[in-house]
Amino acid sequence: MGNNASELVDRLGAIFGPERTVSTPEQLLTYECDGHALERRPPQVVVYPESTEEVRRGIRVCAELAVPFLARGAGTGLSGGAVAARGGVVFEMARMNRILEIDYANRLAVVQPGLVNLHLSLATQKRGFHYAPDPSSQGACTLGGNVAENSGGPHTLKYGVTTNHVLGLELVLPNGEVVRTGSRMGDVPGLDLTGVIVVSEGTFGIVTEITVRLTRNAEAVRTFLAVYDDLDRASETVSGVIAAGIVPAALELIDAVAIQAVEAHLKVGFPTDAAAVLLIEIEGLADEVEATATSIETIARAHECRSIEVAGDEATRRRLWKGRKMALGAVGKIAAAYYTHDGVVPRSKLPEAVRRIQEIAKRHGVRVANICHAGDGNLHPLLLFDPSDRDEITRMHDAGKEILRMCVDLGGALTGEHGVGAEKRSCMPWLFSENDLDQFARVRSVFDPHELSNPEKVFPTGSRCADVHIARKIRTGGWL
Numbered sequence: 001m002g003n004n005a006s007e008l009v010d011r012l013g014a015i016f017g018p019e020r021t022v023s024t025p026e027q028l029l030t031y032e033c034d035g036h037a038l039e040r041r042p043p044q045v046v047v048y049p050e051s052t053e054e055v056r057r058g059i060r061v062c063a064e065l066a067v068p069f070l071a072r073g074a075g076t077g078l079s080g081g082a083v084a085a086r087g088g089v090v091f092e093m094a095r096m097n098r099i100l101e102i103d104y105a106n107r108l109a110v111v112q113p114g115l116v117n118l119h120l121s122l123a124t125q126k127r128g129f130h131y132a133p134d135p136s137s138q139g140a141c142t143l144g145g146n147v148a149e150n151s152g153g154p155h156t157l158k159y160g161v162t163t164n165h166v167l168g169l170e171l172v173l174p175n176g177e178v179v180r181t182g183s184r185m186g187d188v189p190g191l192d193l194t195g196v197i198v199v200s201e202g203t204f205g206i207v208t209e210i211t212v213r214l215t216r217n218a219e220a221v222r223t224f225l226a227v228y229d230d231l232d233r234a235s236e237t238v239s240g241v242i243a244a245g246i247v248p249a250a251l252e253l254i255d256a257v258a259i260q261a262v263e264a265h266l267k268v269g270f271p272t273d274a275a276a277v278l279l280i281e282i283e284g285l286a287d288e289v290e291a292t293a294t295s296i297e298t299i300a301r302a303h304e305c306r307s308i309e310v311a312g313d314e315a316t317r318r319r320l321w322k323g324r325k326m327a328l329g330a331v332g333k334i335a336a337a338y339y340t341h342d343g344v345v346p347r348s349k350l351p352e353a354v355r356r357i358q359e360i361a362k363r364h365g366v367r368v369a370n371i372c373h374a375g376d377g378n379l380h381p382l383l384l385f386d387p388s389d390r391d392e393i394t395r396m397h398d399a400g401k402e403i404l405r406m407c408v409d410l411g412g413a414l415t416g417e418h419g420v421g422a423e424k425r426s427c428m429p430w431l432f433s434e435n436d437l438d439q440f441a442r443v444r445s446v447f448d449p450h451e452l453s454n455p456e457k458v459f460p461t462g463s464r465c466a467d468v469h470i471a472r473k474i475r476t477g478g479w480l
């Protein structure tokens with residue numbers, strides 16, 4: 001460790017103490033990657049702040065020594081966002097996990113960023129409220145990570161993604177200044193700085209406090225499992241439901257490969273001979289739910305659904321949702337490894353996109369499992385591969401690239417909810433012009449002129465000359 005590095009450790013140690021300043025290679029190994037796992041680089045130091053003031057003082061040290069830094073929540077991110085691409089300091093936010101205030105009258109909560117998503121709903125459920133954005137990782141991921149990634153989840157189809165539920169933020173800027181944005185009232189005059197910070201993937205500084213909306217639990221909920229012998233018919237049902245003007249709370253598609261993984265390991269009752277199932281949930285006033293249920297059943301049957309089962313009680317509903325929320329983990333048990341993609345297509349293009357994913361995977365000789373937030377047009381093809389087989393890894397990457405390009409070509413986007421991170425920043429020019437990227441870079445430089453906060457994420461290197469980065473990526477074969 002050079003002089004500069006030992007000065008960094010000494011100065012951080014003076015703020016956080018030896019217990020909360022970690023810098024040996026063994027200790028740093030835990031922090032070398034996130035859920036994406038293919039991007040790896042350990043930081044130089046990890047610190048565990050317990051207050052905004054400690055984050056402020058730690059960032060100040062980074063600014064004075066020109067050392068890059070980033071915040072880490074639970075490390076469940078799937079785009080390499082929490083990887084210290086240029087080394088430097090990781091602020092592990094797990095100790096800032098308190099609910100500071102719950103204000104039922106105004107339907108809001110003020111929390112620290114290390115709070116696990118599900119813990120807020122658990123804390124408010126007895127009073128009939130919950131926090132609506134529910135990533136499938138909600139038992140582990142933090143609200144700080146959700147804010148950075150603008151995370152979604154099965155129920156964000158009806159309720160909206162993270163940005164629709166964040167009222168205000170406290171942020172420590174990369175120069176150590178503490179700023180507050182938004183208000184408890186929601187809409188405020190002036191620029192929507194909260195909206196800009198949500199989705200900035202940690203590149204504008206570290207969020208230290210979040211004010212979120214609480215959502216009233218619905219009067220009535222009904223959950224269906226629709227079973228199909230044909231994958232096309234299942235995805236056509238999704239388009240049919242949306243085209244009929246129905247907005248279910250959740251509309252999830254799980255294909256045969258994922259069904260078999262779920263049944264082999266979780267046994268939730270998905271039929272293993274089905275080509276696909278749809279998990280459909282509707283919520284609202286009791287009369288409204290009744291009428292919508294009839295419409296959904298009619299549409300599903302018109303698209304040759306083999307059977308449609310209604311969850312008769314809460315235990316059945318939970319069992320079906322367990323199958324969906326733990327499906328990624330189950331797929332991990334049928335393959336040595338898998339790569340989760342996250343593209344979006346217009347909902348009307350869902351049947352075509354699902355068909356083309358099957359065709360692309362087949363052509364590249366790669367197995368694929370599809371688990372989609374289908375109602376949002378958000379696809380999660382999981383490409384299965386053996387990490388010891390270099391040829392299969394190449395084919396898996398080629399298939400993934402083609403799938404993502406197909407999403408963009410169909411009028412969709414590079415990511416629905418997992419963020420751009422390190423993973424897809426070189427693809428940003430597929431979606432944005434040089435001028436767009438230049439504007440993004442200008443906004444970023446207002447918050448972080450020296451690119452210290454989570455560098456080498458989201459924005460292609462030197463967005464003002466993005467082609468340089470693309471050329472480098474092509475030379476090194478570093479796509480994804």
Ligand SMILES: Cc1cc2nc3c(=O)[nH]c(=O)nc-3n(C[C@H](O)[C@H](O)[C@H](O)COP(=O)(O)OP(=O)(O)OC[C@H]3O[C@@H](n4cnc5c(N)ncnc54)[C@H](O)[C@@H]3O)c2cc1C
Nearest residue numbers: 073074075076077081136142144145148151152202207417
């Ligand atoms: C099994 C599984 C299922 C998943 N399902 C979903 C899903 O349904 N929907 C979905 O949207 N995502 C899903 N994800 C992805 C992931 O859980 C989300 O992106 C989540 O928001 C990441 O939260 P985290 O706390 O783990 O953040 P990390 O992975 O630790 O960090 C993610 C990014 O947030 C930044 N960050 C973290 N905290 C702060 C902070 N306080 N201030 C500033 N920046 C910060 C980091 O620097 C990094 O760039 C899933 C992941 C897994 C493994």
